[in-house]
Amino acid sequence: MRYLTRSPIDPGMLTVEAAGPADGGVASFIGLVRDHHAGRGVTRLEYSAYEPMADGEVGRIVREAEARWPVRVALRHRLGSLEIGDIAVAVVAASAHRAPAFEACRYVIEEVKRRVPIWKKEFYADGSIGWVDPTATARGDQSRERPDAAALGQVSE
């Protein structure tokens, strides 16, 4: 696995991995484990994945970004049990100038959230446990069919 890890993520190392002597700017996004979700206290969480597909899908996203902008991208996503404040994901985009670095970094994290098969189980302060469903939060109810499924099927390399 190139992009998934069960070890703590070091954003500094990702910067070294992405940036070379021709690069003048690095943009990064770092996602942290927060202590609340939808008004409930969260004590820790667990990430799981369809690992070979997740790694492959991240690779496709990185290649898309590197083809669209003059950047080099480095990324890691954690799996397993994480505590509050841990880095869950880090994306680093390096470029000669800042504009493509910012744009590529934003593209990569948004596509990761939309396309990569990773799931998050939250452990709440009241002792309950739940799988996070961002589509339920976004639509506010469970009655509609998820709008993304068909569109995702059309994603190509």
Place this chain on the structure above:
Amino acid sequence: MSAPATSLSVKLLLFATYAELAGREQVTLEVPGPATVADVVRFFRASWPGADRVPDRPMAAVNRVHARLDTVVSDGDEIALLPPLAGG
């Protein structure tokens, strides 16, 4: 003349909440062919106890790439049913 009906062997993978709902993470199915991903889901939901608790139109992947429900499957394919994604 139509081709004779054939049986396809496919590996179905379930993750996260779908694995919990169905009580298993993996099952090998012998599905009458030709079949789409939707046919495999319908067959699975009808033939395994608890499987009908998995949604009838889930997000899916075939051989580790996102796929529409009308994608035609082949013998030996790895089909995954993907609950709402929550990475990042």
